[in-house]
Amino acid sequence: MDADITIIGLGPAGLQAAIHAARKKVKVVAVGKSGSSSLNKAEVENYLGIISAEGSDLLRIGREQAVRFGAELFEEEVVKVTKEGETFVTVTDHERVIRSRSVILAVGISRAKLGVPGEKEFLGRGVSYCASCDAGFFKGRPAVVIGEESEAAESAVLLTEYASKVYWVHRELNASPQELEKVKKAKVEMIGSKPVRVFGEQSVTGLELEDGRKLDVNGVFIALGAKGSIELALELGIMPDPSGKIQVDENCRTEMEHVYACGDVTGAPWQLARAVGQGCVAGDHAAKVLRAEK
Numbered sequence: 001m002d003a004d005i006t007i008i009g010l011g012p013a014g015l016q017a018a019i020h021a022a023r024k025k026v027k028v029v030a031v032g033k034s035g036s037s038s039l040n041k042a043e044v045e046n047y048l049g050i051i052s053a054e055g056s057d058l059l060r061i062g063r064e065q066a067v068r069f070g071a072e073l074f075e076e077e078v079v080k081v082t083k084e085g086e087t088f089v090t091v092t093d094h095e096r097v098i099r100s101r102s103v104i105l106a107v108g109i110s111r112a113k114l115g116v117p118g119e120k121e122f123l124g125r126g127v128s129y130c131a132s133c134d135a136g137f138f139k140g141r142p143a144v145v146i147g148e149e150s151e152a153a154e155s156a157v158l159l160t161e162y163a164s165k166v167y168w169v170h171r172e173l174n175a176s177p178q179e180l181e182k183v184k185k186a187k188v189e190m191i192g193s194k195p196v197r198v199f200g201e202q203s204v205t206g207l208e209l210e211d212g213r214k215l216d217v218n219g220v221f222i223a224l225g226a227k228g229s230i231e232l233a234l235e236l237g238i239m240p241d242p243s244g245k246i247q248v249d250e251n252c253r254t255e256m257e258h259v260y261a262c263g264d265v266t267g268a269p270w271q272l273a274r275a276v277g278q279g280c281v282a283g284d285h286a287a288k289v290l291r292a293e294k
Contacts, residue, residue, distance in 0.1 A: 003029040004290050006090045006098050008078050008232060009106030011037035012272055013263030015062035016279030017104050022069040024287035029098050030066065031074045031090070032107065034059045039272060047272050079154040081232050093150030093176040102258040102286045105229040105246065106279060108265060112224035114146065118198030119222070126204025127220045130231050131155035135162045143219030144207050146195055148172050152223040153179035159221065160186045167191055167215055169207070229265035252282035260286050
C-alpha cells in the first residue's frame, strides 16, 4: 500500500504524530502495538488538564482520534524498514508492505531484559539485543534466539544466513502466522522452554534451560518485543549516539531527509508530555514538507 507518511509506533508520540499529520490531509499509515507502550499500564496524574487517568484509556482515545482525522492504523509489528531511491519501504510481520515518502520513528528505546545470570556479564561478548546489528559477528557459529513475538521469529530467520545452527527458545508463540511459516522453511530448531543461565568464559559458550538442557552456542539474541527505533534507524543508515539516542533538530528531523524521530528515543526526560509534544512537531512538520513538495 502507498502512503505519504509511515509512522512506526502506536504509543503517545506516534499517535500524536498521526493526528497532526492526518489533519493536514496527507495520507498517514501508523503501525505498531499500543499494548507494548509503557503508557499502556501506567496511571497518569502529571499531564496538563488530567487529574488522573489510565494510560490504556488515553491510548484508546488517541487511536480513535487518529482514525477520525483520516489515519490508517494497524496493530502489527514492523520487521524491516529500508529506503529504495526516494521511497521508504516498511514491512510488517503480517507481510504488509507500505511505501511512503516519509517515515516517523516513534517506537521507543527500552529493550526487555531476561533477568538471568550471565545476561549482563556477557553483553557484547555473545549476548545481543539486536540481530540485525550483530548477526554478522556469528558467521559459522551456533546461536540462539529467545522470545515469543515476531521480532524473535524474524531474528531467527536472519541468523540462519550467518550462523552454523540456530535455535529459537520460547515459552509461548505470539508471532504472526506469516513469520512462523518463514521460520519453518528456514530450518530453525524450536525449543519450548525457559532460559535460566547464560554461561561461558571470556565469551558465551552456552545457554542453560530450565529443563536442564544446555545449548552449545556462541550467540544469545534476546528479542522479547518489537524492534525499537534504534534498530530501525540503523537499518536506514542513521547512527544513534553511544547512549542509543537519535539526534534530531527542533523539527524532530534526523540526519536523513524525510526521516523523523520523536518520543523516548530522542532522549530524556521520558515523560508523556514530551512524547506528545514531539509527536505533534514531527507529524506537523513532516506533513508540511510533503505538501510543499507536491
